Amino acid sequence: MPTVCCDAWFIMWLYQGMPVVAVLPQAAICQQQPNLLIFSCLVSALANAPGFGRAMRRSMFFHILSLCLSIGCMHSRPIDDISTWTQYGESVCWVAADWEDCCAPKYGSTGNPECWIAFPLSYEKCCLERWKVCDAIAEFRERTPATSSLSSSWLIFYESCGRGQELLNLLQRLWSAVGFLCTSSASMNSIEHGANEACSEKEIMEQTRDIRQELNTQRSALDTKDWLDVLDAVQLPHINELNLELTDVVKEWSPQSFAQILPETDFSIVNLREKLHVFRDHLEQFRDSTLNAIYMHDSWLSKRRAGCGEICNIDGTDAEQNTGPLRKRVNCNALLNSMVANHTESVPVIPPPSIPSSMMPAFTMNGQVAVLSHSTIRQALGYAGGVFPAPEQAEANWMWSREAIEKLIAQAREYKLTPGPHSLERVKTLTDVLAGLPEMVGQHWIVWGDQKHFEWWKPWMESLLLSFGVGTVSSMVPIPSRYDVSSPHSPHPQLRPITMQKAVQNAPFHGVVLMGVASAGVGRHGDNLNPNEDLQQAAAAWCLLQSGGILIAPTMTDTDLLRWPLGRVYGPKRWPHLVANFELLRIYDGVAAVLRKP
Known part of the structure; x- marks a missing residue:
């Protein structure tokens, strides 16, 4: 197929403001579905023509995405044999609609059904992904022997961040429940801008009693300055046994700092929305600070860069402008000795839920590589x-x-x-x-x-x-x-x-x-x-x-x-x-x- 046709398809997807443009050039659409590609190019041309409003474009995008998902052209590529999400991530949710159109509380606990046009799109995979910062701790999880041997630092991270994620999930459920209850006869837009809610405080209290009680229980459990007083799911060491950087983080981001964010008396939709976003940001900062502290300990990156020299220098050369291969000096003895040492010391680790912010520039080549x-x-x-x-x-x-x-x-x-x-x-x-x-x-x-x-x-x-x-x-x-x-x-x-x-x-x-x-x-x-x-x-x-x-x-x-x-x-x-x-x-x-x- 002509390159311009593929470009038209990707421009169409990018038109809705999604970063899918960095993902789809290698999708099966251009390689294996030429009929769909021709159709998409036609729609792209129409969508950019004068007189086509947002509603018309959205309708056409929905039809294309539904067709694409239903015939399997966006499912896994042969090399990986895993789901669409491992290939395209959350971005596939928003090619034809935005989050508010699909996930606002007024649609209830399953979201807007018009958005889930084909497998595997769903409320859980699309809407709830916004609030997933850490891995939630399963109530009855089973630990393998290898997991039990995790270092104290990693146990602290997964237990504390997981507890925070469970609280975030609970707060999101409360916000969604109140939002659905209070928007049955009033638009979400009017409520968000200060209009009276369509439900009384008494009604909110009655309908959300169980969620609020659970939230109050969790708030009480967090009323301490030491995470070791909260995390009773596993045997944890005394805080003095942790590395210095992590000790400072867990003291700064105490359980009490999370408890203070949770609402106590004001359960209006506006306040809950504000608390939800503040809590998510707080948990993200805690997660990133904890991960950075773990990987800073014992000079993690410097050990793995030993012997790397010019190989790891990816800042000073514009690789795309070179007509021949890049030339870099390689100290083979230093590089191989370093890699032997690192591989010899290698023990299994669990990948963190996000890239540590201290490593993000190196992983993305200072923002040049999409994640x-x-x-x-x-x-x-x-x-x-x-x-x-x-x-x-x-x-x-x-x-x-x-x-x-x-x-x-x-x-x-x-x-x-x-x-x-x-x-x-x-x-x-x-x-x-x-x-x-x-x-x-x-x-x-x-x-x-x-x-x-x-x-x-x-x-x-x-x-x-x-x-x-x-x-x-x-x-x-x-x-x-x-x-x-x-x-x-x-x-x-x-x-x-x-x-x-x-x-x-x-x-x-x-x-x-x-x-x-x-x-x-x-x-x-x-x-x-x-x-x-x-x-x-x-x-x-x-x-x-x-x-x-x-x-x-x-x-x-x-x-x-x-x-x-x-x-x-x-x-x-x-x-x-x-x-x-x-x-x-x-x-x-x-x-x-x-x-x-x-």
Whole structure:
């Protein structure tokens, strides 16, 4: 399809003031739904024509979005197999309407039904997302052994922020209930501007008794200056055992500071709305201050930047203006030693509900990379509520035994290898990538995968390489012993799970495949946060490769994007830094880029 047509579609979506323009250029609409695209371009042209008012545009947008959702063109892309929210976030809710049109209290506890035109749009996923600051604590949550070993600082964070979120949820319910009650015969607009409410104080008290009683109970429980007096859900240490920065934060943002915001006598819709926004802002500031204190402790970022040098310098170079590859000096010894130390110390952590504000400039390249987030993303990954997901058990066909790997190699040769229900075409493209390389027989390659602490690493890329005659494939995983093969089975002699330290010892390699670089450092798989982990991995691959060695990496798209905490989409801002010093050989169908170390 012509580029101008795609541009028209994205202009139409941006017209309503939504940041979806940063998300949709890679959507399936332009790639897989040409008929819908043509239709959308027509509507876009009409919508920008003179005489079309907001109501007409909104009606057309609703029809397009409904069609798009119903035929599945905005559901998950093959690479992730998770819901629309992990791909587009909350922004998909507001392409045809704004929050007040869908979520104002006058519509009740389910919102405006006209807004929920197709799955998965809903009141909970769209309206309530505005008030989700932290992970609420489940009443009967079960903690895994790994979660029980969380540090005191993380326990304090998840318990206190979760308690604040439960209060925010309660306050929102009260505001919504009073708003619906008091707008049955008066417009929300008139009430918000000071007109008399359409219900009496007595009526409010009667209809909201249960919510108010619960709110009063919570307020009483918060009437203390020490969080340790409030958080009785788990065994917590004395506050003196916390690091100094966090101690100052929990003292400054005491439970009492939250209790003082909650309404005591004035339950008018105007006052509740004000209290709701103030409480949300207070909780956001508490969350951000607590996260910053945790990550400032023990020089978190400086340890992970050690040896990074020019690799982590993404401020002084306009990558888009360069006609050739970026050139950066790399101190391989310093970089590799630092990464070995960081990977050796790595233990599973739960990604926080938002990017720590102290790390935001580094993660977004000082605002150049758009961030997409939704609470459902963390739920889909298994981290909601401050708990770890249960470790995944390996299926028999994905074991690392000789028998299982030989079967995978045979599937690869028959173009039948697929790690997931939607990944066959992607694997076929990667097969074409390898087929286009020079002879690989007897070579030693390394697959740098996701740092999966809970999911099982399926060795499909390793098997694909072996099907082309590669002599040895080393697969870098966080816990190699997890993939040991026990009797009566035997390990495959050409496949080795290794650590970062072992990779350094075995270098140089003929080729490196960066399988997990897009999610590196964002916490998706329980790995530590590091805004520059992806750039460091690519630079480390350069150090591990022999001269003329091949790198297979993600390709560049039209737009830079960070889905928190799912991973990155590389665009013209970050991708040139990712592949600095490499020579680009070829790009395959938006799936992979093949590069060479000069």
